[in-house]
Amino acid sequence: MLIGWAYGLLWIAVLLYIAYTALRRHWLGLGATSAATLSWGLLTAGLADRGLAAGHWPMVGRYEFPLCFTWAILTIYLALETAWHERRAGAFVLVIALVVAGYAASRPSGDKNPSPLLPVLRSAWLQVHVLSAVIGYGAFAVAAGAGLARLPARAPSQATAPSPDAEGRKWLPAAADAERMIEWSLTFGFPWLTFAILAGAIWAQNAWGRYWGWDPKETWSLVIWLWYLLILHLRPIRSWRGRRLAILAIIGLGLVFFSFIGVPWLVRSAQLESLHGF
Amino acid sequence: MYNIFGLVSIKARRKMPASRIGFWASTGSRLLWRLFSQLKFAALLLLVVLLLAAFGSSLPQIPPEVAEDASRLAFWREAVRGKYGPFADLLWSLGLFRFSRSALFLAPLALLVVSTILCTLNRWRGVCRRALNRDVVCPEAVFESSPHRARLEAQADTRLWQTLRESLRERGFRLRSATSEGVLYLRAERNGLSPLATLVNHFALLLLLAGALLSGFWAWREELVIPPGETARISHSQGLALRNDGFTIRRYPSRAAASYEANVTLIEEGEPVRSGLIRLNMPLAHRYVRLYLRGYEGKEGAYTLRLLAGYDPGYPLFVIAGCIFLVSLCVSFFLPHACIQARMEPEGALHLAGHADRQAYAFAEEFASLIAELRQRMEKQDAS
Numbered sequence: 274m275l276i277g278w279a280y281g282l283l284w285i286a287v288l289l290y291i292a293y294t295a296l297r298r299h300w301l302g303l304g305a306t307s308a309a310t311l312s313w314g315l316l317t318a319g320l321a322d323r324g325l326a327a328g329h330w331p332m333v334g335r336y337e338f339p340l341c342f343t344w345a346i347l348t349i350y351l352a353l354e355t356a357w358h359e360r361r362a363g364a365f366v367l368v369i370a371l372v373v374a375g376y377a378a379s380r381p382s383g384d385k386n387p388s389p390l391l392p393v394l395r396s397a398w399l400q401v402h403v404l405s406a407v408i409g410y411g412a413f414a415v416a417a418g419a420g421l422a423r424l425p426a427r428a429p430s431q432a433t434a435p436s437p438d439a440e441g442r443k444w445l446p447a448a449a450d451a452e453r454m455i456e457w458s459l460t461f462g463f464p465w466l467t468f469a470i471l472a473g474a475i476w477a478q479n480a481w482g483r484y485w486g487w488d489p490k491e492t493w494s495l496v497i498w499l500w501y502l503l504i505l506h507l508r509p510i511r512s513w514r515g516r517r518l519a520i521l522a523i524i525g526l527g528l529v530f531f532s533f534i535g536v537p538w539l540v541r542s543a544q545l546e547s548l549h550g551f
Numbered sequence: 552m553y554n555i556f557g558l559v560s561i562k563a564r565r566k567m568p569a570s571r572i573g574f575w576a577s578t579g580s581r582l583l584w585r586l587f588s589q590l591k592f593a594a595l596l597l598l599v600v601l602l603l604a605a606f607g608s609s610l611p612q613i614p615p616e617v618a619e620d621a622s623r624l625a626f627w628r629e630a631v632r633g634k635y636g637p638f639a640d641l642l643w644s645l646g647l648f649r650f651s652r653s654a655l656f657l658a659p660l661a662l663l664v665v666s667t668i669l670c671t672l673n674r675w676r677g678v679c680r681r682a683l684n685r686d687v688v689c690p691e692a693v694f695e696s697s698p699h700r701a702r703l704e705a706q707a708d709t710r711l712w713q714t715l716r717e718s719l720r721e722r723g724f725r726l727r728s729a730t731s732e733g734v735l736y737l738r739a740e741r742n743g744l745s746p747l748a749t750l751v752n753h754f755a756l757l758l759l760l761a762g763a764l765l766s767g768f769w770a771w772r773e774e775l776v777i778p779p780g781e782t783a784r785i786s787h788s789q790g791l792a793l794r795n796d797g798f799t800i801r802r803y804p805s806r807a808a809a810s811y812e813a814n815v816t817l818i819e820e821g822e823p824v825r826s827g828l829i830r831l832n833m834p835l836a837h838r839y840v841r842l843y844l845r846g847y848e849g850k851e852g853a854y855t856l857r858l859l860a861g862y863d864p865g866y867p868l869f870v871i872a873g874c875i876f877l878v879s880l881c882v883s884f885f886l887p888h889a890c891i892q893a894r895m896e897p898e899g900a901l902h903l904a905g906h907a908d909r910q911a912y913a914f915a916e917e918f919a920s921l922i923a924e925l926r927q928r929m930e931k932q933d934a935s
């Protein structure tokens with residue numbers, strides 16, 4: 274129930290952010306932030322309630338993991354909005370959160386029922402590995418949202434203090450603000466993803482006797498890690514900032530989505546072997 | 552004077568050395584050095600490796616136990632031939648059914664390792680200089696070329712200088728000052744050693760790959776199938792055997808399996824040395840061998856165990872290198888080096904120059920805020 278209300282409020286928040294972006298009324302912005310914050314609170318409570326009912330942290334499977342992913346996106350975005358007093362990227366970021374939450378909502382009822390953990394998942398490394406992956410992916414989603422907001426802006430990228438958009442596109446965040454959000458999110462998310470992969474490797478060694486087996490899920494986590502490593506290497510090059518950086522961040526989120534939706538489909542359709550089929 | 556994919560441009564030497572071969576060899580090695588040291592080239596290699604990994608993940612991979620058994624390997628090959636038809640032989644010859652060991656994947660990975668090494672060798676002096684440089688008196692060029700610059704005019708007194716020092720201290724900078732020919736110099740730094748973290752994390756990545764290499768060449772794994780009460784020898788570990796003393800399934804109230812426990816006795820040179828439990832996620836370790844629970848067969852009271860015995864010398868190095876990499880990454884990202892240099896002339900002109908390794912926007916805001924604060928304090932002092 275709590276999760277359902279959180280999802281509904283997330284819809285309202287997205288609509289309010291879009292209205293704020295279009296009309297730039299302060300009360301719309303306040304309403305959007307309030308709705309997003311309330312949605313976050315209900316989602317937190319809903320996940321805690323589910324965890325207590327199931328007897329384990331609610332981060333397993335194709336229902337719980339996307340909910341945790343949504344929670345991470347909301348947490349990181351709301352923290353940045355509060356710190357920087359900038360909510361014009363909210364519509365873009367929360368649409369991504371809505372897509373992820375929508376995926377969770379579309380799961381069949383069998384996936385939604387809380388169930389006890391499989392024996393192989395009964396390990397403290399579950400919390401460490403999945404939580405750090407969720408935080409990393411959440412940060413990448415915020416980066417992609419800021420990237421979407423950066424795409425239409427024409428102001429050139431400048432590492433200077435934030436300033437109003439020169440083209441008068443006041444419904445968008447200034448190019449510098451969007452790029453700051455992209456940069457911050459990428460540098461926040463990458464260590465978390467690295468930690469998730471390392472924790473996963475240690476857990477795999479304890480569970481399966483090998484820390485890396487080129488399982489499709491493992492390989493795709495490496496693909497994502499390499500992609501963001503590539504972005505971090507291109508970032509110092511002036512010609513790869515601005516809109517190009519935004520596009521790279523958006524592609525990165527595409528890879529993240531493929532990893533948690535596409536890889537299970539790939540395993541099934543190509544009849545591959547995978548130890549991550551849970 | 553040519554470009555390779557826009558990556559490198561060189562200028563031919565004006566003077567030809569006596570030996571033409573020597574000229575081309577030295578030019579060629581310079582070209583390669585510069586190519587491998589370039590960020591764009593490293594990024595290109597990263598892209599190639601990740602694309603190959605993504606493609607390889609879409610193909611079934613030969614399990615290690617199948618690769619070691621010729622008859623099982625032939626059977627497996629027939630199965631993929633049935634699945635992929637005429638493409639199977641092509642994919643097989645390219646090694647894509649074990650892509651992590653194929654030349655197609657290892658070649659760009661090796662180039663990436665070489666690029667990492669050369670890039671580090673190319674940059675380590677500059678990085679160390681930046682981290683360990685304690686020169687306070689700096690040339691004029693610093694105040695003309697830094698990404699953040701400001702100039703303030705003040706009365707020829709030291710109050711502005713003191714105000715600057717206080718503001719920088721409040722912001723967490725460590726200060727060093729000096730005087731040269733009547734001019735005051737100040738160097739304010741935060742996280743001064745942080746640039747070294749880049750060298751550390753590149754080194755850690757190489758260590759990590761070294762651990763993976765150790766694992767690839769010297770690790771072994773052996774599957775054991777042990778009926779109840781029976782003993783099985785571990786052929787990789789001389790004299791070590793395991794006896795199946797029982798298997799327990801603990802269940803949830805819903806009867807779903809909650810955990811599995813295998814009770815085994817380790818036998819060395821025919822003598823039992825210890826008994827222990829092997830659970831999922833909790834392997835049993837004996838000397839350098841670790842024992843894992845893979846599965847079970849049979850019915851209650853007469854379970855046959857499927858265990859995995861393994862030894863991996865690369866794993867500890869992998870974990871240590873991974874931890875070093877993570878810590879140095881966090882230092883590099885979250886404790887970036889920032890430096891503000893100041894020069895005050897006897898006439899009262901104050902020049903400021905600042906740069907930060909990362910978080911450029913945050914530093915830009917901080918620098919602007921510092922200038923605004925200085926101007927505000929100057930106005931207050933002038934008013935009073």
